[in-house]
Amino acid sequence: MTTLKISTVALLLTATAAPVLADEAATCGTVRYSDPGWTDITATNGVAATLLEGLGYTPEIATLSVPVGYEALKNGDTDLFLGNWMPAQQKFRDDLDAAGTIQELVQNLEGAKFTLAVNAPGAEAGVADFADLDAQKDAFDGKIYGIEPGAPANQSIQAMIDADEFGLGDWTLVESGEQAMLAQVGRNANAGTPTVFLAWAPHPMNEALQITYLSGGDERFGPDYGGATVHTLARTEWVEACPNAAKLFGQLVFDVSMENVLMGKILEDGMDAKEAARGWIADHPEVAATWLEGVTTLDGQPGNDAVMAAVSK
Structure with missing residues (x-):
């Protein structure tokens, strides 16, 4: 292949990729999810918000009761829910599954x-x-x-x-x-x-x-x-439109010990959920690296570097 041909192909690839990245940034820059007012979900939502902000996204968390939160997810008013407790919420899960517009990204907690x-x-x-x-x-x-x-x-x-x-x-x-x-x-x-x-x-x-x-x-x-497990649910359309953010949430898993620590900082020390999350992430970079593997910032830069720089400020 001649130098001219190689240059032409490179230019075509650049021209094709740039609008896709721009479209994703415009569509996915704000990530909407809900909080039923439970401290465990407030804690995990805070972790998610801290990661999203470090990646250049804007988290938008609505405080909604469980039934209203599920309706918001079903109707497309939110994108995600990190608090699907099973089997206690089986009825809501069945309703979402019947609608066919929601998918599970990950089981984010076991041992509950x-x-x-x-x-x-x-x-x-x-x-x-x-x-x-x-x-x-x-x-x-x-x-x-x-x-x-x-x-x-x-x-x-x-x-x-x-x-x-x-x-x-x-x-x-x-x-x-x-x-x-x-x-x-x-x-x-x-x-x-x-x-x-x-x-x-x-x-x-x-x-x-x-x-x-x-x-x-x-x-x-x-x-x-x-005995329960907790799952992360997302709108299928959002997952398809925002694969980078969806990848993050598909890898975002917690354990009981971690959540106990974060919840204690919120309830007993009076910390904001994101403040507690920033400290925990800064102290556990090896865990954050697993969450952020293969995830980029909203503008396509290495995600783990950006988040660790943000939480270290």
Whole structure:
């Protein structure tokens, strides 16, 4: 091939590639995802936002309840969700799968659990299983403390009450946000009041409170104390239009220990989620390298170099 021909081919390739990169930057520069108000998802969303900003993207995080968040994903109002807890959210996942417009990018966490638990006074009252609760109804004031209204776990608790399972038909579900619920549990523990509530790991509550997870809830919460995995979902159209950002999220996986640390910094140290994430990423460059393998900045530069430079400022 002559020098003229080689130069012509190079020019053609450059002319072809540049508009594609420009189009992707214009389409994908803002990445939209949601936060249901759970500290674990706030923490992982903060990690994602820190990485995205280091790569030149703009993260846009909307605070939406679980049902509204799934509708937003289904309707194309958001691009991603990092908090698909399974099997607790199976109903929502089935709806998305039926729509055929969403795909799973990765299982981002394993080793999680999610079921009812009691505080120390509750355990001292002899409650270790769902079946132990009703005999102690008066001590517990007939209340089960849940999280925000509309959450699938609350729906499972309410369904259990409605069906009078374990004799709980005359108990009441108290719905509130995660932090309000845990504040109530802590106050009750200090007052010596037995309390049953929705508990999960990862979460620093497991370090801050004496928690006894209850057996017997397999039908509603699954085996192994509601053993769960967490998944990242994305709109198929977004994945196709934004392969670089999608690659990042397909490689973005966490572990329980990491999330406990980040959540503790948010809840106990008062850090912003991105501030906590920047420190963690700076201290664990080897993990960040696996997340960013083959990922570039929005304008096509090496992604890992850009992120590490950003978190080191």
